[in-house]
Amino acid sequence: MNRRNWLRIAGLSGVSVAVAPSLIGSSSSDSSINEMVDAGIIRLSSNENPYGPSDKVKKAITEGFDSLCRYPSSTYRALKEMIANRHGVQSSNVVLTAGSNEGLRATGLAFGINGGEIIAADPVYKALISYAEHVGAYIHRVSLTPNLDHNLAAMEQRITLATKLVFVCNPNNPTGSLLPAKDLQEFCRNVSDRTMVFSDEAYLDYVADPNYPSMVSLVKEGENVIVSRTFSKVYGLAGIRIGYLIARSDIASRIQKYVMAAPNILAVAAAKEAMEDEEFYKFSLDKANEAKEMIYSTLEERSLRYVPSNTNFVFFRTGKPIQEIQKAYMEKSIRVGRAFSPLLDWCRVSTGTIEEVGQFCNATRSIF
Ligand SMILES: Cc1ncc(COP(=O)(O)O)c(C=O)c1O
Numbered sequence: 001m002n003r004r005n006w007l008r009i010a011g012l013s014g015v016s017v018a019v020a021p022s023l024i025g026s027s028s029s030d031s032s033i034n035e036m037v038d039a040g041i042i043r044l045s046s047n048e049n050p051y052g053p054s055d056k057v058k059k060a061i062t063e064g065f066d067s068l069c070r071y072p073s074s075t076y077r078a079l080k081e082m083i084a085n086r087h088g089v090q091s092s093n094v095v096l097t098a099g100s101n102e103g104l105r106a107t108g109l110a111f112g113i114n115g116g117e118i119i120a121a122d123p124v125y126k127a128l129i130s131y132a133e134h135v136g137a138y139i140h141r142v143s144l145t146p147n148l149d150h151n152l153a154a155m156e157q158r159i160t161l162a163t164k165l166v167f168v169c170n171p172n173n174p175t176g177s178l179l180p181a182k183d184l185q186e187f188c189r190n191v192s193d194r195t196m197v198f199s200d201e202a203y204l205d206y207v208a209d210p211n212y213p214s215m216v217s218l219v220k221e222g223e224n225v226i227v228s229r230t231f232s233k234v235y236g237l238a239g240i241r242i243g244y245l246i247a248r249s250d251i252a253s254r255i256q257k258y259v260m261a262a263p264n265i266l267a268v269a270a271a272k273e274a275m276e277d278e279e280f281y282k283f284s285l286d287k288a289n290e291a292k293e294m295i296y297s298t299l300e301e302r303s304l305r306y307v308p309s310n311t312n313f314v315f316f317r318t319g320k321p322i323q324e325i326q327k328a329y330m331e332k333s334i335r336v337g338r339a340f341s342p343l344l345d346w347c348r349v350s351t352g353t354i355e356e357v358g359q360f361c362n363a364t365r366s367i368f
Pocket of ligand 1: 046047098099100101102125169172173200202203229230231232238242243
C-alpha cells in the first residue's frame with residue numbers, strides 16, 4: 001500500500017505525518033525500520049525486534065545466497081545439533097519449523113484433528129488453539145486470574161478423558177506475565193500424566209531471572225510436554241520464519257508428520273549464526289529493558305495500570321475501548337496491538353527502537 005492510500009484508509013489525508021529525523025538512516029541497524037518510517041507508521045503492534053537481524057547474521061544470510069539452488073534438508077542436522085546442545089536434549093527431540101507458528105499449528109493439527117478438547121487460558125496466543133478448532137477440536141477457554149495470570153487450578157479442573165492437550169503460554173501474550181516456575185513445573189508434572197501439555201516459550205529469553213527454567217527440563221524427564229521456541233523475537237528474525245519444538249522423540253516424530261512449512265536454507269544459516277551472536281542477544285535484551293522502563297514511567301505518570309512485563313511488550317489498561325485507543329495512536333502514526341477479548345479496554349504496545357518508544361511515550365502523554 002502506498003503512503004497516499006494508507007492515509008486515505010486511515011482517514012488522515014491532509015494531516016502531516018511527523019517523522020523523527022533521528023530515525024532516518026542513522027545506523028545500519030535502523031535500515032529495516034526506514035521502510036516503516038517511509039510508510040509513515042511506527043509499528044508497535046507485532047512484538048518484533050526492530051534492531052535485528054545483527055550484522056553477523058546479515059553476513060551469514062548473504063553468504064547463503066550461493067546455496068539457494070540446493071534443497072535445505074541437508075543443513076538441518078547441524079542446526080538441530082546446536083539446538084539440542086543448547087537445551088541438553090538429543091537431535092531427535094527437535095522439530096524445526098518455519099516460525100514457531102508452524103510448530104503451534106502442526107501440534108494443533110496433530111492433537112485436534114480427531115476432535116476432542118483443548119484447554120487454554122483466555123486471552124492467550126491463539127495460533128495453536130485456532131488451528132485445532134478449525135480442524136474440529138473443542139476449546140475450553142479459562143479466564144485469567146484478576147492479576148492476569150493463567151489460572152492453573154481452574155485449567156486443571158477442566159481436564160476430562162476427552163482432553164487432548166493443555167496449552168500454556170509463558171510468558172503470556174498479550175499480558176506479558178510469567179508464572180512462578182514451581183507452580184508451572186508442578187502443574188506440568190501433575191497434568192502430563194493425563195494429557196499433553198504445550199508450553200509456548202516464545203518470550204522466555206526476556207525473563208530477567210537467569211535461573212528461571214524452560215519446561216524443556218520436563219521433556220528431559222520424559223513427561224508429556226512440548227515446548228516451542230522462536231528466532232523471531234530476541235534474535236530479530238521474524239521475517240525469515242524459523243522456530244522449533246522440543247518434545248520426547250516419539251511426540252516429536254508424531255508432530256513432524258504434520259509440519260508443512262520447513263525452514264529455508266537462509267533461515268537455517270541465519271539461525272545458526274544468531275545462536276552464536278551473544279553480543280547482539282544481550283544488546284536486544286538491554287534495548288527492550290530500556291524501552292520497557294520508558295513505557296512504565298510514562299504509564300505511571302498518567303496513573304495507567306500495567307502488567308510488569310517479561311517480554312518485549314507491555315500490556316496496559318486504558319479504560320477506553322481499544323478501537324478508540326488504536327485510532328488515537330494511529331492519528332499519531334503509531335500502530336499498537338489489536339483487541340484482546342475480553343480485555344477490551346487494555347492495550348498492548350511492543351518495544352520498538354528507543355526513538356520509536358520515545359514517540360509512543362509522547363503520544364501517550366497527549367492522549368491521556
Ligand atoms: C506467544 C507467541 N508464540 C508464538 C509466536 C509466533 O512467532 P513465530 O511464528 O514468529 O515464531 C508469537 C508471535 O508473536 C507469540 O507471541
